Amino acid sequence: MSSLILPPIKPSHYRPDIDGLRAIAIVSVVIFHTFPTQLPGGFVGVDVFFVISGYLISTIIFRSLEKESFSFLDFYARRIRRIFPALAFLLLGVILLGSLFLTPEEFKNLGKQTIYGSAFGENIFLIRHSGGYWDTATEMKPLMHLWTLAVEEQYYIFYPLLCWILWKVKKRVLPVLCVLWLVSFGFDLYQSQTSSIVAFFSLHTRFWELCTGCILATLVNPSISSKGLVQPIASKLREERARELGGGVKLSY
Numbered sequence: 001m002s003s004l005i006l007p008p009i010k011p012s013h014y015r016p017d018i019d020g021l022r023a024i025a026i027v028s029v030v031i032f033h034t035f036p037t038q039l040p041g042g043f044v045g046v047d048v049f050f051v052i053s054g055y056l057i058s059t060i061i062f063r064s065l066e067k068e069s070f071s072f073l074d075f076y077a078r079r080i081r082r083i084f085p086a087l088a089f090l091l092l093g094v095i096l097l098g099s100l101f102l103t104p105e106e107f108k109n110l111g112k113q114t115i116y117g118s119a120f121g122e123n124i125f126l127i128r129h130s131g132g133y134w135d136t137a138t139e140m141k142p143l144m145h146l147w148t149l150a151v152e153e154q155y156y157i158f159y160p161l162l163c164w165i166l167w168k169v170k171k172r173v174l175p176v177l178c179v180l181w182l183v184s185f186g187f188d189l190y191q192s193q194t195s196s197i198v199a200f201f202s203l204h205t206r207f208w209e210l211c212t213g214c215i216l217a218t219l220v221n222p223s224i225s226s227k228g229l230v231q232p233i234a235s236k237l238r239e240e241r242a243r244e245l246g247g248g249v250k251l252s253y
Helices: 014-036 044-066 072-101 104-118 124-130 136-140 146-168 175-196 196-201 204-220 230-246
Strands: none
Touching: 014 044, 044 146, 044 204, 072 104, 072 146, 104 124, 104 146, 124 146, 124 196, 146 175, 146 204, 175 196, 175 204, 196 204
16 A cells, blocks of 8 residues: 555554643643633643544544454443543542532532533533533532543544444545534534534534544545545655656556
8 A cells, every 4th residue: 555755653653742732732721720811722722632532543443444453342442441440530539529528419419410421421411500611600510521521432432433334335534524524613603603502512513623633634644545535646646756757657556
């Protein structure tokens, strides 16, 4: 298989650039919540994190598909091993502290939030029971930050299946992702006018950010772009360049 200008990224290769972006995203959000006047736009770190997630997951899935080693069981088992231990520790710790310091009514509300959080539905809980991200009452919702995890896990439910189907039927990935990006972005614009809470917390209005990362992955990873529009263009450019340099000799890839 031919390769693009950028070399394929080895699965074991450490990406300090991506880790650096993650650090910037996390620190900006923390500073925003701690000193909001010092970094009023720090919440954008959440958007950056979604893009990174989309990029990484797309790369992992399509490389596995290319090697014919992709397994839904393995994919979800990896997510479980990575997320569940820390999530269980967090939920148990919050419940323990809540039982000591919260009133019965507050503890009851915490129990509801814990149920939603453990089922990766914190974003749904906040849509139903909050006044939005900027609601002052959210200070009493210790698991509020799980809404981003909920969006990502909901994305993991259908996106691997979509990738698998596109790969098996040999459909071009990039055009499909671009259409999904436009649909999600349209939903976001519409919901921002009708319900800002839904627009902020929902998967269908956040998917375009995840999809941005997916599209970037198709542009820099040969294993993905070979199923999209990039590879034919790259091959044509190479052939033209080969003719210029080698007097019409066509290279094989």
